[in-house]
Amino acid sequence: MPKLIKNIETRLIDELENMIFTGGSELTLRALAERAGIAVGTIYNYFPDKDDLLKALFQREWSNLITEIVKELDSAEVSRNDQIRKIVGMIYELSEQVGRTLPQRKTLLGGCKEKGAFRLPSYPHRPEGWLWLREAFRPIWNRVFPDSNIDVDRLTIMVVSIVPRLIFLFPEQGEENMQFITQLIQRGTKEYGATDGR
Amino acid sequence: MPKLIKNIETRLIDELENMIFTGGSELTLRALAERAGIAVGTIYNYFPDKDDLLKALFQREWSNLITEIVKELDSAEVSRNDQIRKIVGMIYELSEQVGRTLPQRKTLLGGCKEKGAFRLPSYPHRPEGWLWLREAFRPIWNRVFPDSNIDVDRLTIMVVSIVPRLIFLFPEQGEENMQFITQLIQRGTKEYGATDGR
Numbered sequence: 001m002p003k004l005i006k007n008i009e010t011r012l013i014d015e016l017e018n019m020i021f022t023g024g025s026e027l028t029l030r031a032l033a034e035r036a037g038i039a040v041g042t043i044y045n046y047f048p049d050k051d052d053l054l055k056a057l058f059q060r061e062w063s064n065l066i067t068e069i070v071k072e073l074d075s076a077e078v079s080r081n082d083q084i085r086k087i088v089g090m091i092y093e094l095s096e097q098v099g100r101t102l103p104q105r106k107t108l109l110g111g112c113k114e115k116g117a118f119r120l121p122s123y124p125h126r127p128e129g130w131l132w133l134r135e136a137f138r139p140i141w142n143r144v145f146p147d148s149n150i151d152v153d154r155l156t157i158m159v160v161s162i163v164p165r166l167i168f169l170f171p172e173q174g175e176e177n178m179q180f181i182t183q184l185i186q187r188g189t190k191e192y193g194a195t196d197g198r
Numbered sequence: 199m200p201k202l203i204k205n206i207e208t209r210l211i212d213e214l215e216n217m218i219f220t221g222g223s224e225l226t227l228r229a230l231a232e233r234a235g236i237a238v239g240t241i242y243n244y245f246p247d248k249d250d251l252l253k254a255l256f257q258r259e260w261s262n263l264i265t266e267i268v269k270e271l272d273s274a275e276v277s278r279n280d281q282i283r284k285i286v287g288m289i290y291e292l293s294e295q296v297g298r299t300l301p302q303r304k305t306l307l308g309g310c311k312e313k314g315a316f317r318l319p320s321y322p323h324r325p326e327g328w329l330w331l332r333e334a335f336r337p338i339w340n341r342v343f344p345d346s347n348i349d350v351d352r353l354t355i356m357v358v359s360i361v362p363r364l365i366f367l368f369p370e371q372g373e374e375n376m377q378f379i380t381q382l383i384q385r386g387t388k389e390y391g392a393t394d395g396r
Contacts, residue, residue: 130363131367151374154375157360158360158378158382162355169355180352185386
């Protein structure tokens with residue numbers, strides 16, 4: 001059993017995030033290890049698979065977003081429609097960020113030359129990612145729709161599926177993309193019995 | 199310029215469809231050529247890229263679906279809500295079919311061993327596929343929402359994105375998946391000014 005250095009996971013994900021967002025040097029495990037000040041082989045003690053690194057980054061990014069959303073919901077009394085707009089807007093922003101930095105993320109995964117693969121910013125690319133998101137968003141929707149019978153689990157899947165796809169297909173039409181999703185949810189959930197207005 | 203045999207494209211797509219749906223023999227270009235009664239090299243005169251074969255199959259499958267939907271809309275006077283349910287149901291059925299036969303489709307593309315790639319039935323995997331679908335569905339939605347200002351282009355993207363994803367994530371919950379999508383569209387488009395009822 002190799003000795004595990006405390007907080008090395010956090011340090012690795014910090015550095016991974018830095019490398020993804022600052023660009024510059026090529027995103028390899030070797031470069032990542034160098035920046036984190038460890039041997040490249042040590043990474044495998046913490047993240048046996050490159051995919052696990054991306055998974056940890058994914059969870060951090062979405063956990064941060066969810067924390068922000070909860071803070072936002074706590075900070076002001078706004079109407080249900082405004083809450084929906086806010087939440088969709090924040091998901092949109094993160095998805096744009098992920099989309100912009102997708103080349104770096106792909107570099108890390110590397111190795112897949114097959115045409116079509118990874119063309120779409122379909123992230124997360126594993127079912128566990130979707131199911132993790134579903135759990136993470138459940139308390140948020142339950143707050144927005146306190147007395148509703150809307151299927152909040154499928155609502156999460158819908159939003160986090162459609163947002164990156166619209167960004168990918170219509171990157172210059174952020175306003176229209178946002179408006180479509182927001183209105184669909186605002187109207188689509190209305191008759192489920194949720195309290196509307198302030 | 200090699201001599202092009204008439205209808206060979208159609209014959210190839212016919213055989214491709216047969217092979218995908220009957221399973222059995224491994225789906226290789228060699229096997230496909232044999233069944234179509236041509237030399238394997240000849241395929242490249244018609245479909246320079248394996249991806250082009252799948253694209254042609256994709257367009258045939260969705261064109262057939264759209265023809266069926268139009269027939270359905272012509273055949274009876276039903277309420278807008280019933281039309282929506284019908285259309286979503288038919289998209290659901292085709293998506294399930296594609297999902298079930300995804301292993302065969304992947305075999306044809308082959309070569310990509312990278313973890314995570316092609317895990318999801320994200321089909322079509324190229325933006326042209328999405329934009330083609332958008333055009334194909336526009337007249338249908340314009341019929342269902344004749345005086346509506348709903349963004350039918352984004353509606354298409356939404357439906358054909360979310361259906362396969364829900365099937366993938368919750369394969370045993372067809373009823374719930376269908377109901378979620380149907381209700382979201384029925385309610386979400388209601389206030390856009392579409393005529394409701396018969």
